[in-house]
Amino acid sequence: MLAFLVRRVLQAAGVFLAVGIIAFTMFRFVGDPVNQIVSIDTPYAERLAVRQSLGLDDPVPVQILRYLGRALGGDFGISYQFRQPVSALFAERLPATLELALCATVFALGLGVLFGVVSALRRGTALASALNALSLVGISLPTFLIGILLIYVFSETFRLLPSFGRGDVVRVGGWTTGFLTPSGLKALVLPSITLGLFQLTLVMRLVRAEMLEVLRTDYIRFARARGLRSRTIHFRHALKNTLIPVITIAGLQLGSLIAFAIITETVFQWPGMGALFLQAVQNVDIPIMAAYLLLVAGIFVVINLTVDILYTVVDPRLHVAGATGG
Amino acid sequence: MTTPVLSVQDLTVEFVTRRATLRALDRVSFEIGPGEVLGVVGESGAGKSVTGAAVIGLVDPPGRIAGGEVRLSGERIDNLPAEQLRRVRGKRIGMIFQDPLTSLNPLFRIGDQLVETITTHTDLSASAARQRALALLTEVGISAPERRIDSYPHQFSGGMRQRVVIALALCAEPELVIADEPTTALDVSVQAQIITVLKRLCRDHGTAVMLVTHDMGVIGETADRVAVMYAGRVIEVGAVTDVVRHPLHPYAQGLMGAIPTLADTAERLASIPGSMPRLSAIPPGCPFNPRCPYAYAPCTTIRPELKPPGLRAPAVPGRKVACHLYDPALAPEAAAA
């Protein structure tokens, strides 16, 4: 198992390096990093001096390593638009996105697993058909339309929930949180639903397919032949086996929530990373784009490793101790 | 006469598909007495496994029991509500499946699977159930059960897993065990051990066994009586010595001729020409008639019923055959007279 984990860590490092090279290429060749430092009317000679001091004349591999080294240390360069360090901009906005993604994850996983299990177990009933129809609608509704619709109904028409922003936030150390105020919590509801709905339907469909598969296995037949109660069979035996493969794909999907937040944050004017990234794309602010790319890759790598570790915990076939072979 | 442990009467199972309704079991009847081992033999697709599943009420949709009766110690169980049928499964009828590698849930310790089955069917506490699980593991021949009870299935060999499956089937002292090809998936070297364990346990506990297999060797060693199935019907039933040594039905004759025995290696293996019909194309009359060397007019029109032979064979109690050759009213001689 240790060898397995080491291999996965190496693979993750490989992925990170590959994305790092892409990010660096963008950073170095698409925009001119010198522009970060100097103003437009700086003389050519001065620009050259800046080039030299930035090390832009060094061999490319050296530059890549330096860029990645700095990135690991939290230095992503200076934003073209804001003239501020990218890391400072990120630090300011990361809490908003992470809190949103967390709520969306809880919403998507909780209801997704529940609905998936119900629609698999009650296969053929009206309830299951309704859930399946709902999942199809959920997968067919673009995220931005869901957001607009929710705002229109709950903010405009019934005036129950805010349509934009985070509400009142509280600063705890370097972190701003919306979890501690009523208005902050209310502000989280609509964006979380918007962001999570697509993932919810994916998780639901996945759980349903997997559960139907598991219900056909011999060990479930044998469990029935042993006369176990349906409840035990479904929620003890089948569910556990269902969730193991679901962990991987759900992990992957939830990692993409950070990136999907771009849409939700735009619709709800949520002051997070996604909105910042979109602004960077529209203003060709390459340092922010490159840093965002690295950040998404980093989150993905962390999630993947977590999933691998979870696997070894949940699946006894991957346990290292006591394996005497079969 | 004592009440049989299991009595199956005219059991019919149908599978409804988009195109047609297929009859997987067609009026199957047999009985198993207390402590008796009934071997059920036939080719794959003859309906052996479906019979086992139908008895414990586990025919999966689109299959359904379309007729007949199943009685367990005289009490009818095929029409019980789901919840009561569940209480019969595992408690009064134990089941052993073909493939021990897939019968056990890979994510649960074998001890937990034993304990949950025991506590489901008895009033034992968890710790008492664990003691019982340990005793059962010892009984099925797993040494040092205290060390093995908290292992996962993948840590056992195929033979060991099948012993665990046997322990699971017997953990509530059932009256009947249905063993569906219990050795087919195992190494030849292990097969005999598993059969020995199963036989010993059922004898010790007085459990009746319905042993589904296509291995005539296993039947010969283990069974008291044997039922031969073909195309969803029982075509011959009788004491194992009679059926194996002197099969009556032409199909059974072919089947028994297909067993190699060490005694007469010189004799050429008989094989039956053709193959069993698909469920969608069972011929009218006797389903075996296209392959039968003795087939004559009535065989293609009149379905032979399973009854004691009236001709050509001594009347032995419990012996029945579904073939016109043994029916005084329909045999070729009768037609000639």
Added chain:
Amino acid sequence: MAGESGSALSDPPGPGWFARAGDSDTFASFKASKVAVAAAAVTALLFLLALLAPLLSPQDPFDPAQLELINSRLPPIWTLGASWPFLHATADGQWPFLLGTDDQGRDILSAILYGLRVSILVGFLGVLFSATLGILAGLIAGYVGGAVDAAIMRVADVQLTFPAILIALLIDGVVKSVMGSRITTTAILAVLIASIGLSFWVQYARTVRGSVMVEKNKDYVQAARLIGLSSPVIMVRHVLPNVIGPVFAIATINFALAIITEATLSFLGSGMPDTQPSLGTLIRIGNRYLFSGEWWIVAFPGATLVLLVLAVNLLGDWLRDALNPRLQ
């Protein structure tokens, strides 16, 4: 690893798949499924509307000369000023603007018809591009195996890190920085199609690779090799027809995803410009006016988009189930 077992979405189905697609079973199940028939009808109708847009539209929404600011933000034709409880429109609906107009005086119905063309075009070409890319990668990875396989699958892993929308935005940002304001509509379309193609190829590659690895050890491939056919010929002529079936199901569902992706990019302002709006662009424009009561600029394009995607998704779902032997 256990995670790769059994997801009905991604498992390569058995051989003989392609032959069965034309089999009466599949067709019979199509006739049996009223939903599939309805979805097919809606899809066909929307395709037809898009195709005939220049004939059906009262106005060419891409021609600035035809837009009159005096007609801007007119409500749908049946709306009479503030009379409808929903809203507070400033004017009555006017002929020929059946579904009202946007802020430029653009007829919404015409804009929807033309927007459908963009959606379908981008979706179709995007899927074509990603399927070609994915099938090639999958064939090569599965057939050649070894280091080539490992390399392709690693790239696929990296690719999966990034959702389509992010890749598209990055490409868009880079192209904008290179081309600046000289960017043309054709270039935008190309960027949209390329970014969709580049983000959806992995699923095809994985499916095809899986099937190829099963197929390549079969007797008929060995036989083809024995009679001296070259690898590319064997792959394309003998292996491809056996693995192409699942690709259709994926392509249908990806077509819907591609349409959503285009709409999303346009909504975010990185797709079609305001002067040549797609459905997503119209929704972005409309979103600005939704809260002042001009609901129709969002509602009709949104409904059209959802209808199209839903119909295609229903078809894809049905196709996947009909072609999955395990569900029969």
